[in-house]
Each structure stands twice: as structure tokens, then as C-alpha cells.
Amino acid sequence: xxxxxxxxxxxxxxxxxxxxxxxxxxxxxxxxxxxxxxxxxxxxxxxxxxxxxxxxxxxxxxxxxxxxxxxxxxxxxxxxxxxxxxxxxxxxxxxxxxxxxxxxxxxxxx
Numbered sequence: 001x002x003x004x005x006x007x008x009x010x011x012x013x014x015x016x017x018x019x020x021x022x023x024x025x026x027x028x029x030x031x032x033x034x035x036x037x038x039x040x041x042x043x044x045x046x047x048x049x050x051x052x053x054x055x056x057x058x059x060x061x062x063x064x065x066x067x068x069x070x071x072x073x074x075x076x077x078x079x080x081x082x083x084x085x086x087x088x089x090x091x092x093x094x095x096x097x098x099x100x101x102x103x104x105x106x107x108x109x110x
Contacts, residue, residue, distance in 0.1 A: 036080040
């Protein structure tokens with residue numbers, strides 16, 4: 001097998017870094033999606049009640065109005081949705097860059 005030149009080795013290293021970044025991004029995305037799902041479920045449960053609800057802050061439970069907690073959950077849901085969309089965009093860019101780099105490397109080593 002022909003010795004791989006320095007440029008190709010650097011591209012392979014860059015590709016490995018891209019794949020690690022992509023893996024990290026996917027873990028973040030999964031965490032945000034889980035939190036988003038939990039927030040949506042909580043919002044749904046709050047919607048079912050007619051009374052005020054209790055909210056846990058640290059080790060203290062306080063009574064809050066239904067409207068206040070709904071507003072809080074909706075804001076949280078919006079933020080999580082935006083973060084997820086941002087990660088989707090970053091994921092797409094990383095995948096495209098990795099695919100392009102992979103093609104370049106494969107051409108060099110064949």
C-alpha cells in the first residue's frame with residue numbers, strides 16, 4: 001500500500017474531529033429533545049387542571065397560578081425548540097462537511 005501523504009493524514013484527522021463534534025452535537029440534541037418532551041407533557045398536564053399548581057424550587061414547593069406556570073412552560077418550550085432547530089442546522093452542516101472530506105480522502109487513498 002502506498003504511503004499516505006501529509007495532506008491526506010491531516011484530512012483524516014480533521015474528519016475524525018468532525019465526527020466527534022457530530023457525536024457531541026447529537027448527544028446535546030437528544031438531551032434537548034428529552035427536555036422538550038418533558039416540558040410538553042408538563043404543559044399538557046397543567047392544561048388539564050382548573051386550579052393553581054405547585055412548583056418545586058430547590059427543596060421548596062410553592063403555589064403558583066396556572067397561567068403563570070403555563071407561560072413559563074411555553075417560554076421554555078419555545079427556547080428548547082429554537083435550540084433543537086439550531087442543532088439541526090449545525091448537524092446538517094457538519095454532515096455535509098464530513099461527507100465532502102470523506103470523499104476527498106477516499107479519492108486520495110484509492
